[in-house]
Structure formats: C-alpha cells, structure tokens
Amino acid sequence: MSRKPIVIGISGPSGSGKSTLADNLAKTLPNAVVVNADKYYKKELPKIVSPLDGEEYPDWNHPTSIDADGMCAELDALRARDDLDFIIADGAFIFCIDAVRERLDYKIFVWAEIETRIYRRICRNITLKRQTPEFIGGYYLACVRYREAEYSVPSQKWADVIVNNERNFGDMPEKLTQTLLSMREK
Secondary structure (H helix, E strand, C coil): CCCCCCCCCCCCCCCHHHHHHHHHHHCCCCCEEEEEEHHHHHHCCCCCECCCCCCCEEECHHHHHHHHHHHHHHHHHHCCCCCCCCEEEECCHHCHHHHHHCCCCCEEEEEHHHHHHHHHHHHHHHHHHCHHHHHHHHHHHHHHHHHHHHHEEEEEEECEEEEECCCCCHHHHHHHHHHHHHHHCC
C-alpha cells in the first residue's frame, strides 16, 4: 500500500532563507521535490499604492499575486504520485492562501532580522535579477516592508515550527529532517 507524500510548507519574509532551507531539506529527505511559489506569479499583478510615496507599483508581495489554482493543481498532482515521499512548498505568503495552506501537512516559518533580510535580498537580486541596489532598496522601502508586515510576518501564526536563520540554520535542518522522517514512518 502506497502512502501519500508529506507536504511541507516553508514560508517567511523575503531574504529569510526559505529557498535555502527548502533546497537543503530536498537534498536530505528521500524522494523529495520542491515547488516554489515564485513560478506561479500571475502575468497581471495586483497593484499597491505605496504608503511611503503614494505611487502605484506592481505588487509581488500580495497573496493574490500568486496563481493559487495553478500551485494547488501542481501540489495535488505531485501528491497523487507514488514515487514521492515529500513535497516542499516554498513561498513568502503561502500560509496566507487558504487553499495552499490546507494542503500543507507541516508548516515551517523562517525568520531573520530585517537588516539581514535586506542585505540578502540586495545580494540575491543584483546577481539573479540584475537589479540595482537603488531599485532593490527603493522597492523594499516603498512596498515590500508594508506587505511583509501585513501578510508574511503575521502568517507565522499557522507555523508548526519557527526557525531562526539570522546567521545560519545551525543544526535545525538536521532536526527538521529527523522530525519529518519520523512523521513519514507513522
């Protein structure tokens, strides 16, 4: 008799280390796959009027910016497979999307202080998105920080565990691996 894969959700604010933890767990857990919410951004994003400058911006940091139906369809399709033991869903506000959150068997919230997260976001976006430090910092100040405070940070209330990644994860990935493996054995 095959068992359905365990679906793990990893959420937290931008730059906290969600994707790093997801990738780490995917390497240590058997038959694991990662589903990143970033691949489900809608082409037509909602807008945010910045409380800082009153300007309108595309809003990558609102739960409705994600195609929840598409992400849920992928999670359901993966969960129907018998060759997977773990599915890891990664995204800054996946806990805020009821349909996604309801599919998660175990929820991990990753935290780091704001200065650390901004530094990581700047380094990542310069390298991966070829954005300037001015653009990254300006968009963060005008938009991201407000949506993090509104959605991402409060979503930790749904977490089964909160992981601090201020400097590094320490031995937390190993502890999480053991917890998840023991869940799989039940």
